[in-house]
Amino acid sequence: MDAIPIVDFGQYKLRDDEDDAVPGERLQELREEVRRAFTEVGFVYLKNTGIEQDEVDHIMAVSKKFFMFMEEDKRPYSRGSYSNSVNHGWVSLERESLNPRRPGDLKEAFNTTSLREDIAWPSEEFRTTLVTFYKRCIKLALRVLRVMALSLGIDPEVFLKAHGQIGSEENGSTLRTLYYPPVKSVKHDQIRCGEHSDYGSITLLFQSKEEGLQVKSRKGEFISAPCIPGTVLINIADLMQRWTSDVFVSSVHRVRLPPVGDSNKERQSMTFFVQPDDNVMISCCDGSNKYPPVKCVDYLQSREGGLAYFSKMTPNHIQRRCFWIFDYIVNT
Numbered sequence: 001m002d003a004i005p006i007v008d009f010g011q012y013k014l015r016d017d018e019d020d021a022v023p024g025e026r027l028q029e030l031r032e033e034v035r036r037a038f039t040e041v042g043f044v045y046l047k048n049t050g051i052e053q054d055e056v057d058h059i060m061a062v063s064k065k066f067f068m069f070m071e072e073d074k075r076p077y078s079r080g081s082y083s084n085s086v087n088h089g090w091v092s093l094e095r096e097s098l099n100p101r102r103p104g105d106l107k108e109a110f111n112t113t114s115l116r117e118d119i120a121w122p123s124e125e126f127r128t129t130l131v132t133f134y135k136r137c138i139k140l141a142l143r144v145l146r147v148m149a150l151s152l153g154i155d156p157e158v159f160l161k162a163h164g165q166i167g168s169e170e171n172g173s174t175l176r177t178l179y180y181p182p183v184k185s186v187k188h189d190q191i192r193c194g195e196h197s198d199y200g201s202i203t204l205l206f207q208s209k210e211e212g213l214q215v216k217s218r219k220g221e222f223i224s225a226p227c228i229p230g231t232v233l234i235n236i237a238d239l240m241q242r243w244t245s246d247v248f249v250s251s252v253h254r255v256r257l258p259p260v261g262d263s264n265k266e267r268q269s270m271t272f273f274v275q276p277d278d279n280v281m282i283s284c285c286d287g288s289n290k291y292p293p294v295k296c297v298d299y300l301q302s303r304e305g306g307l308a309y310f311s312k313m314t315p316n317h318i319q320r321r322c323f324w325i326f327d328y329i330v331n332t
């Protein structure tokens with residue numbers, strides 16, 4: 001399978017009146033399709049999830065109001081300025097290179113990592129909109145995780161239990177709203193978002209209609225993953241690949257520049273990066289010893305720039321990480 005499949009999630013869509021635990025038999029077809037997508041491509045479009053395109057468009061419109069603020073009005077909300085939530089807040093243009101061999105990504109982002117009441121938000125509208133959507137994403141993510149466990153023939157609670165504290169300070173799951181501004185000047189090799197795979201368990205991805213997202217197929221070619229209105233694109237992340245002993249694959253993806261002639265087109269997207277609870281031990285779910293057990297928070301920190309990881313990085317990568325840490329220290 002080379003294309004990203006579209007799977008109908010209607011059997012298990014978010015409904016106000018329904019409990020999360022739907023009998024496994026009702027999900028029979030769904031689990032087979034999900035297994036196929038995640039073992040062969042690592043990405044799937046889910047339709048009929050209960051999250052409608054209007055809702056997504058509205059959150060992007062509210063996010064855009066923030067991205068349109070003057071630089072100095074965004075700066076107080078920078079990532080690094082929230083003492084209890086290091087990953088929460090605004091990430092400025094070119095600040096990150098998801099592929100460290102490339103110059104900084106041509107994107108801005110705002111991470112919602114904490115739902116605490118006592119943190120400052122740029123506006124009440126922004127806060128309620130993002131916090132409400134964060135909670136909607138949790139509900140959908142837990143349903144997807146349940147189907148994934150069923151599709152592997154393991155106890156359906158295995159993944160759910162490991163995400164039992166999602167939405168609290170004991171779990172680092174993050175809703176990221178992204179803004180790709182019109183492209184004015186481009187450095188050599190610079191793109192909107194460099195090649196990378198995500199770190200945690202799964203990612204829920206929502207896009208505006210402007211194309212750019214590409215996923216690396218098993219043949220090693222980048223295939224385009226456009227917005228299909230009304231669907232949610234879900235992908236496997238690295239910790240889930242490890243957890244499933246490489247049965248589910250975490251695929252590399254990127255966001256290319258707009259085609260010449262469309263460079264004034266901005267783009268928006270939102271990602272909900274789902275992670276297990278910080279203190280959960282992740283051991284291969286098939287009972288094998290393919291990878292030794294690892295504590296979730298240790299794994300994620302090593303991926304996000306822990307010292308142990310420095311030995312594997314290129315000088316360019318180390319330089320960027322040091323810059324990020326310096327930035328964090330200066331801002332706190």
Ligand SMILES: O=C(O)CCC(=O)C(=O)O
Nearest residue numbers: 178193207213255269271
């Ligand atoms: O903007 C997109 O479509 C994808 C962004 C992404 O892959 C990420 O932030 O991890």
Ligand SMILES: [Fe+2]
Nearest residue numbers: 196197198253
């Ligand atoms: Fe990603």
